[in-house]
Amino acid sequence: MNRNHALLSNKTLxxxxxxxxxxxxxxxxxYGSFQALxxxxxxxxxxxxxxxxxxxxxxxxxxxxLFNRMNDLIPGARVEGNVELDGILIYSPGIDVVELRKxxxxxxxxxxxFPMSVFENVAFGPRRHGMSNRAELEEIVEKSLRHAxxxxxxxxxxxxxxxxLSGGQQQRLCIARVLAVEPEVILMxxxxxxxxxxxxxxxxxxxxxxxxxxxxxxxxxxMQQAARVSEMAAFMMMEEDRAGVLVEYGPTSELxxxxxxxxxxxxxxxxxx
Amino acid sequence: MVDRWLIAFYxxxxxxxxxxxxxxxxxxMTRKIxxxxxxxxxxxxxxxxxxxxLFIIVYTIINGAGAISWSxxxxxxxxxxxxxxxxxxxxxxxxxxLGTLVFALPIGxxxxxxxxxxxxxxxxxxxxxxxxxNLAGVPSIVxxxxxxxxxxxxxxxxxxxLAASLTLASQALAMVITTxxxxxxxxxxxxREGSLAIGVTKWQTVRHIVLxxxxxxxxxxxxxxxxxxxxxxxxILVTGAAFLVPRLPGSPLDQFMALPxxxxxxxxxxxxxSKTTMWGVALVLLVVVLSFDVLAAVIxxxxxxxx
Ligand SMILES: Nc1ncnc2c1ncn2[C@@H]1O[C@H](COP(=O)(O)OP(=O)(O)O)[C@@H](O)[C@H]1O
Ligand SMILES: [Mg+2]
Numbered sequence: 001m002n003r004n005h006a007l008l009s010n011k012t013l014x015x016x017x018x019x020x021x022x023x024x025x026x027x028x029x030x031y032g033s034f035q036a037l038x039x040x041x042x043x044x045x046x047x048x049x050x051x052x053x054x055x056x057x058x059x060x061x062x063x064x065x066l067f068n069r070m071n072d073l074i075p076g077a078r079v080e081g082n083v084e085l086d087g088i089l090i091y092s093p094g095i096d097v098v099e100l101r102k103x104x105x106x107x108x109x110x111x112x113x114f115p116m117s118v119f120e121n122v123a124f125g126p127r128r129h130g131m132s133n134r135a136e137l138e139e140i141v142e143k144s145l146r147h148a149x150x151x152x153x154x155x156x157x158x159x160x161x162x163x164x165l166s167g168g169q170q171q172r173l174c175i176a177r178v179l180a181v182e183p184e185v186i187l188m189x190x191x192x193x194x195x196x197x198x199x200x201x202x203x204x205x206x207x208x209x210x211x212x213x214x215x216x217x218x219x220x221x222x223m224q225q226a227a228r229v230s231e232m233a234a235f236m237m238m239e240e241d242r243a244g245v246l247v248e249y250g251p252t253s254e255l256x257x258x259x260x261x262x263x264x265x266x267x268x269x270x271x272x273x
Numbered sequence: 274m275v276d277r278w279l280i281a282f283y284x285x286x287x288x289x290x291x292x293x294x295x296x297x298x299x300x301x302m303t304r305k306i307x308x309x310x311x312x313x314x315x316x317x318x319x320x321x322x323x324x325x326x327l328f329i330i331v332y333t334i335i336n337g338a339g340a341i342s343w344s345x346x347x348x349x350x351x352x353x354x355x356x357x358x359x360x361x362x363x364x365x366x367x368x369x370x371l372g373t374l375v376f377a378l379p380i381g382x383x384x385x386x387x388x389x390x391x392x393x394x395x396x397x398x399x400x401x402x403x404x405x406x407n408l409a410g411v412p413s414i415v416x417x418x419x420x421x422x423x424x425x426x427x428x429x430x431x432x433x434x435l436a437a438s439l440t441l442a443s444q445a446l447a448m449v450i451t452t453x454x455x456x457x458x459x460x461x462x463x464x465r466e467g468s469l470a471i472g473v474t475k476w477q478t479v480r481h482i483v484l485x486x487x488x489x490x491x492x493x494x495x496x497x498x499x500x501x502x503x504x505x506x507x508x509i510l511v512t513g514a515a516f517l518v519p520r521l522p523g524s525p526l527d528q529f530m531a532l533p534x535x536x537x538x539x540x541x542x543x544x545x546x547s548k549t550t551m552w553g554v555a556l557v558l559l560v561v562v563l564s565f566d567v568l569a570a571v572i573x574x575x576x577x578x579x580x
Contacts, residue, residue: 098472098473110463124481128481181472
């Protein structure tokens with residue numbers, strides 16, 4: 001019985017691996033007159049961890065923020081082309097951005113827990129989305145914290161301020177906060193760049209676990225990290241004063257061992273070896 | 274008497290600070306000043322700024338304490354304020370502060386939220402922000418005339434508590450909006466983003482993240498604005514303050530007595546007024562205003578500790 005069940009979920013896993021969760025087609029992004037993304041076309045696989053790598057300022061965050069429309073918050077930002085979530089155009093006029101962001105959660109570079117208790121940090125999303133029953137909230141908080149591999153460390157201090165946790169714990173708290181609203185996609189913008197190596201490893205382990213259930217896209221400038229955690233990788237660059245060029249996109253192992261583009265190879269060997 | 278002392282000290286302070294600043298600048302230019310000399314000069318300037326305030330407080334207490342008694346605080350005035358107490362005067366000022374709070378707080382905070390969170394950053398918004406900041410510098414008698422023509426006459430509120438409260442609130446608005454804006458802008462962008470990124474609406478984010486964080490700053494601004502309103506004479510002079518009202522205001526449309534106006538009349542228009550009583554009124558006004566300022570300071574201090 002158990003074995004059957006395991007087999008079944010394995011099968012669905014492989015089926016999902018083929019599915020496309022997010023897709024961009026000929027996307028240009030402008031901040032006012034500055035073009036930050038150029039003609040980006042790529043498919044994000046549902047069951048993979050996708051890494052976006054490239055030098056600073058090349059447009060990695062801009063690409064990531066395309067998927068939950070966080071770029072909308074920047075005055076003067078403008079998107080051309082198609083971005084799809086499960087085949088639905090998320091920049092079409094009828095789209096409810098709030099609903100989109102429930103499905104596509106985001107973890108930021110600098111851990112940004114709210115200035116409230118650990119419990120309230122995690123319960124914040126569910127509460128705002130209408131959950132008020134204390135027992136239900138407790139359940140989802142515990143579940144999310146367990147999921148984020150933080151429960152054992154904070155179960156005795158749920159009423160303490162989230163700001164009192166260590167950097168790595170804060171970042172996992174932010175992940176738990178996203179998990180609590182039960183998203184389908186999790187966007188991570190350099191989630192480890194403010195953390196020490198040990199905390200970084202913890203987050204990477206966590207990502208590997210979460211990848212079974214969620215589509216994960218991670219921006220990182222750490223090539224080893226991309227190699228360790230991701231199945232797919234996108235390499236972006238800026239050329240002279242032109243930012244936002246997608247140079248190469250494919251399975252991480254191929255990108256690192258057998259890059260098709262000379263620029264990818266230069267970047268990888270320059271940084272890697 | 275009070276006014277003369279205040280003006281004398283104000284001029285004294287300004288002149289001294291100007292002299293010191295000039296001395297410092299000159300010394301800086303000749304590059305002969307040492308760190309220590311600058312420190313001494315600046316410390317001196319601070320002392321000069323603080324001393325007159327201390328002097329006023331001490332002088333008022335010395336002269337007015339003799340008038341303070343239970344009956345002074347709990348009885349109505351008689352003989353044009355020469356005898357009896359000042360209860361209706363205190364109550365009138367209390368009502369005015371309450372009225373100012375009721376009108377200025379919600380409108381001011383909502384305008385602050387709108388200007389920071391919702392209004393686009395364009396020339397119109399910038400113009401409005403600048404206008405609001407300049408509003409704080411408009412002489413209070415101008416607000417009084419505004420209140421007279423709009424609230425007293427055009428709205429037919431007559432000379433009343435309501436008209437005076439609205440007038441004071443109009444003046445307090447500038448400060449409430451400005452401090453609300455500053456407090457809201459000081460809330461880190463990361464909090465807003467973290468909230469919006471999990472599908473929480475803009476308004477929910479403002480309501481549950483931004484406002485709680487900005488609240489101490491907003492309250493500080495409101496309390497200071499109210500304490501300033503409590504001390505204003507000119508705006509209420511023409512919108513409803515009366516020298517003698519036989520009873521406490523029973524409705525918002527009644528005229529009222531208030532501390533600053535009472536002080537003004539007893540110290541200038543009542544012959545044979547005892548000095549002690551005058552200073553007693555001044556002391557009560559000072560205590561009301563200063564206690565609100567202290568309250569604002571306490572709120573600010575505690576919110577800083579919390580972070
Ligand atoms: N709000 C903005 N307004 C204007 N230009 C921006 C803004 N944010 C980012 N950019 C520019 O867009 C380019 C890409 O930025 P970003 O996506 O943050 O790069 P990365 O995450 O790869 O470092 C950079 O050159 C940056 O200067
Ligand atoms: Mg970035």
